[in-house]
Amino acid sequence: QVQLEESGGGLVQPGGSLRLSCTATGTTTFNMYFMSWYRQTPGKERELVASISEENRLNYADSVKGRFTISRDNALNTVYLEMNNLRPEDTAVYYCSAESWISNVFWGRGTQVTVSA
Numbered sequence: 001q002v003q004l005e006e007s008g009g010g011l012v013q014p015g016g017s018l019r020l021s022c023t024a025t026g027t028t029t030f031n032m033y034f035m036s037w038y039r040q041t042p043g044k045e046r047e048l049v050a051s052i053s054e055e056n057r058l059n060y061a062d063s064v065k066g067r068f069t070i071s072r073d074n075a076l077n078t079v080y081l082e083m084n085n086l087r088p089e090d091t092a093v094y095y096c097s098a099e100s101w102i103s104n105v106f107w108g109r110g111t112q113v114t115v116s117a
Contacts, residue, residue, distance in 0.1 A: 002027045002106040004096045009111030012086055016115070020081040022096030022108055031074040034099040037081045039092035039113075046095065050081060064090075086115045 008020040020037065024030050036051040050070035051059045058070060069082040079096060093110040100106075 002033075002098055002100075002104075004098060004106055004108035006094065006096050006108045006111040009094060009113045011114045011116065013117055014087060014115055016086050017082070017084045018086065018113060020083065020094055020096075020111060020113075022079045022081075024077040024098060024106075027077070030077040030098075032101055035070075035072055035079040036097045036099070037070060037079075038095045038097060039090075040095065040110075041092045049094070052079065083113070086113075088115050091115050 003025045004022055006020060006022045008018060010018060012018055032054055034051065034053050037049040038046045039049050040046040047061065049061050049064055050068055052070045052072050060068060067083065067085045070079065072079045081094070083090065091114050093112050095110045096108040098106045
């Protein structure tokens, strides 16, 4: 059973930066997982922020293109989300997900990101 743990959230001023990390345990094949970051605010559906495939193909939501960067370190079983030029509308709980080659999906518990002056 894959377990995911996010870290790195917090309170930051508009224009600031944060780096989120998501570390997977319970697997020796992290490199074969499709990894994504999602976010959710109260009353809204969870939305895809960024994803990175097993072959390092990247995908971003239009709202974060040019500001956020997703990357992975397979040796550390970790995926990152570098967030720059943060805006108040980026405030949300950020979740990491891992999708296996047989379409099993695992989720972390989330980390809160608050962008406020």
